[in-house]
Amino acid sequence: MSKQQRKRTAKRRKRERAARGADGVADLSSTVSGLLGGAMRLEPYLTLAGDPAVVIALARQRVSEAVDEVLAVLAHVDAFDVLGTVKTQLTLVDPETYCESDHGATVATTELLAVILAARGTRTGDSPTGHVEPNPGVVLRALQSHLQELMDAGQVLTMFGVDRDDPMHRVSFGTRLREAAVRNTSYPHMVEDTLTALFDDPSMEEACRSVLGCTVSQIRQVLTSFQQTAISDQTGDFDLLAEFVSNTHDDVSDLADVDGIRALLEHVLDTGRGRTAERTATAAGVDGETVSAVLDLFSTPMRARSAADAVLEFLAGSSPFRTRPILAADDGEYMVVHHALLIPAVRERVEDALRVDGGAWDIYSKHRGVYLETEAARLVARHLPGQVQHLGFEYFVPANDSETIPSSYTKLAEGDGLLLVDDIAIIIEAKAVALRARSRTGDPLRLRQDLRRIVTDAAEQADRLRQRIIQDRGLRLRDGTWLDLEPVREIHSIAVSLEDLSSIATITSELVRSGLLTTDALPWTVSLHDLRVISELVDRPAELLLYLRRRTEPDTTRRFHASDELDFFLHFYAAQLYVEPDPDSTHQALPQLGAPRTKNRRRYREQHLELIISRTDPLDAWYFHQLGLRTTPADKPRMKANPALLQLIDDLTARREPGWLAMTATLLSFDDAGQRRCAVNGPRLAKQTRSDGLPHSIAMPVGTHQRDSALIIWITTPTTAPLGPSRQRLRDYTAAKKHQMQLDRGFGLLYDDRGELIDTWYDNRTPAHDTSLDILCARLSLRSPGAFVSAPPPPKKTHKPRRKR
Incomplete structure (x- = not known):
């Protein structure tokens, strides 16, 4: 074999290994890197990948060691002081230069620090006798290093801890990893709009007031006050902190005026201290009883426990701050862990509280379902001029095999949405149910149960309607009228959820492998907020229909891996999200198009798994400019086409x-x-x-x-x-x-x-x-x-x- 042939053979084997890696550690490593913008440093663990038990033991050891190091560094520090400083250092990013791929992980990192601090049980740690306070600049740098090491170890535990014999292992892996490491899954203004639509209705306000002691509007008012007060304080002293950090030396002995610099730092840190209920009520213009109700709903108390255990729970996808993002100290003061956690926590926390009252929950669940159906249909219909829509309708289906003609059908079924335009039908199924806490940790049994309620049920209900269109060419509605669908030649299904399912919906092929979906007429499963972003990006109806065609092809998520639906869509805009079809299968189905060509067979054979790294930075820039957060204009992402x-x-x-x-x-x-x-x-x-x-x-x-x-x-x-x-x-x-x-x-x-x-x-x-x-x-x-x-x-x-x- 010649040298050139050997090179070609090596390249081919490399591609084959990449393709086979869809079930291997290397591929999971790539997925992790894609989720976190390539920020991980996994090499020390991956060198031991042949023995997962050893890797897990090493990662757990590093968690224990890193937590001890963090506690030692912070032994003398007030918890609210250090949390306020880290938030200022890590999260006050200039919107003009913000990139999710660079800055997106800082929320989870700050949250991890809060988990460690809360486990101390008290705001102020114990300093050993004769302790000399280190240089604060050194403390901050050490904290960042230790927290990143903990995040790395957690991702390794997720990667090697999933049961590879379970067909749900990849779904569980993605769910747990995303829950631990990813925040900011929706643009804040969209979350705000959804809260308004769900809870500002008079009937919902009354239900919330009776169960929670306050309305969601009041909750948002209190939480907004927390946010605005902290931002105002931080803005006034941010320049002082920046000056301090720039003047800080690595060695405390080099400082000429240690006491002066520490005094300056103390002044800046003081702005990060907590808020009392009384101060919050004054700032928010809300009565103290309402503020207390809100703080009871959304605060997590400090509780003495093993910090290492608390960190392992967090890294496994279970964080108390996801729904209770305010840290409560035993002295009656409160502090927001990270302001990006506030508004996303409202819906789920309020839903948890409403479930205890059957009447209030019935009112809410009905209202929520109607809103989701209507809003999902609106976002799709705006791109289908001349469409006719049917929402919230009932129709008859056969109850058994003996009912063979529509006039004999006796079983009633519900349809959430049906949009008809030209000879195309788009079925919309809305699922407002949420993942349970155990499901978010990747628990295979709980996750499978929840996904059956969200994904499988939506697919089956959409397929039930699809079959009636195909077989009967119409629907007999509840009132006995006939909806003629004879002209329909193309049918697509969209399953819309209030839940962010990015780590799940983007791996359709794994849902098929796990038995949650079948390859027949796959639906496009998407969150409401991602659907809204895509709807606001689409310039022409053809783009939406082509994306539906491409996104629901069974081979798409085998050919492409992405951690986010918007990455899929933006890759579609840039490169069509195209999968080369099997030319021999095409020839078998359509022999009239001619025999397969050698180049088509080669392109099909040479396809390999492609990881779509984050493409959302230009999208963020465009939205920030639209919202007035960024003064520099940014172009709207558009489809690349002739x-x-x-x-x-x-x-x-x-x-x-x-x-x-x-x-x-x-x-x-x-x-x-x-x-x-x-x-x-x-x-x-x-x-x-x-x-x-x-x-x-x-x-x-x-x-x-x-x-x-x-x-x-x-x-x-x-x-x-x-x-x-x-x-x-x-x-x-x-x-x-x-x-x-x-x-x-x-x-x-x-x-x-x-x-x-x-x-x-x-x-x-x-x-x-x-x-x-x-x-x-x-x-x-x-x-x-x-x-x-x-x-x-x-x-x-x-x-x-x-x-x-």
Whole structure:
């Protein structure tokens, strides 16, 4: 074997190892790195990866040692002082330079510090006799190092602690890792809007007042006061702290004025001290009884316990501060652990409290379900001009095998949402239930149970409706009326949740492997806030439909791994989220498209797992500018596509003639070369027609299986020719050629010799034997299907262009 052959073989084996690594430690390491922006330092652990027990023992030892080191460093420090300083150091980031990939982990790090401090049981630690306080700058740097080491060890424990024999192991791994390490899963203004919609209704205010002793509006008022007061204090002294840090030396003996610097630090740290209930009530303009009710709901008391045990619980995905983000000291003062935890804690904490009252819970759960259904439908429908929607409806399904026709069905089923546009149906199923605390730790049994209620139930309910559309071509509604769905040719399902399921919904293939989903008609499972972001980014309906097509392909999450739905969507904008289909399977399904090509087989074979690293930094910058948090303008993320093709797509969308949505999404699905070709086919043929005065045509079949197969046809006509016969030729040719190739959809575009689009024609009749179409094919003397697989090259100037059919 030559040296070059050996290199090629080594590269191939490397790719194969990467593909096999989907179930291995290396792949889990990549997932961890993707979640945390590549900030981990796992090498010392991965060198021992062959013995998981040794790795786990080493990680637990490092947790114990690092916790002891943190406690020793902070032995003399007031808990509120050090927490306030770390928050200032780690989290007061300039919005102009903020990047989630660089700064996103600081909230979890601060929360971890609070867990350690709370385990001391008291604000002030015990200093040994004769203790000399170290340089505060050294303390801060040591803290950052120890906390990062704890986060690293925790991620290793998660990576090597999951049961690989359990089919849920990858789902459990992602859930636990994300719960321990990731915060800020939604933009704060979206969380605020959701709270307003859920709890500001008069009936909900009364229910909350009776159960909680306050309304959610009052809760938000108190928590906002906490946040604004702390920010105001920190802003006034941040320059002093920055000056202090810049003047601090590593060696305390080098300081000329140790007492002066410590006095300055004490002045700055004092702004981080806690708030009493009385001070909070004054600042918030709320009565003391209401403030006390809020603090009881959202505070976590300091409690003496093993700090190492508390840290291990946190690293396993169980943090008391996720729903109770205010640290309460025994002296009656309170401090917010991190302000990014405040508003996200409200819904879940209030829901927990409402569950104890059956009447209040019934009012809330009904209101919550209606809101989720309505808002999810609104976010999708805004991109479907002319759509008809049905929300919160009931329809009949067969109760058993003996009920074979819709008029005999006796079982009532509920549908949350059905949007109809063109020949496309979009089913919406809303699931407002939340993951339980044990599920968040990755407990396989609890997590499976919760995912069945959220993911599996939504998929099954959507598929139940889908089957009625396919088999009955309509629905018999509760009032006995018939909803005719005969025109529907394409169906998609969206399962929308109030819960952030990013670490779960982005690994659809694992949900299939775990038996929670089947590959038949996979739904797009997405949180309401991610759906809102995507809805606000989408510029045209074709983008949304194409994303639905790509995102619900069974191979997508086998080919791509991402920790966040928005990373998937932004990768779709940048690179289409395209999976190379198996050319032999395509040939088996659509032999009329021709035999597989060697290059297609090679591209399919050479595909490997691709980890999508965070792409949301430009998105954050755009939102921060929109919200006024960032003065520097930032461009809105947009889909990368051929400008001329986008203009054609926009023209077709504006015309809204039959087939416009399905075909614009198909046009957008091509690669760069295909998009250029689709954009110039009409003008190119028009140039030929101007040259010879004859009509010309190009036919392009596409598809990987029967249900997504289509034929796109470009036809030109001289401006001197009567328009009626030209339009008839477009219809006849589109119908005949589609019938000849037995494809699901046919879409024809008619151009005049100036290159202007003057008409379209759409044929979505189900392929079948049709004598009249056979006669039409014979009359038109159609060429064989193979002649139309790809567009012809540009005509040569030295030859008269041939007339195409």
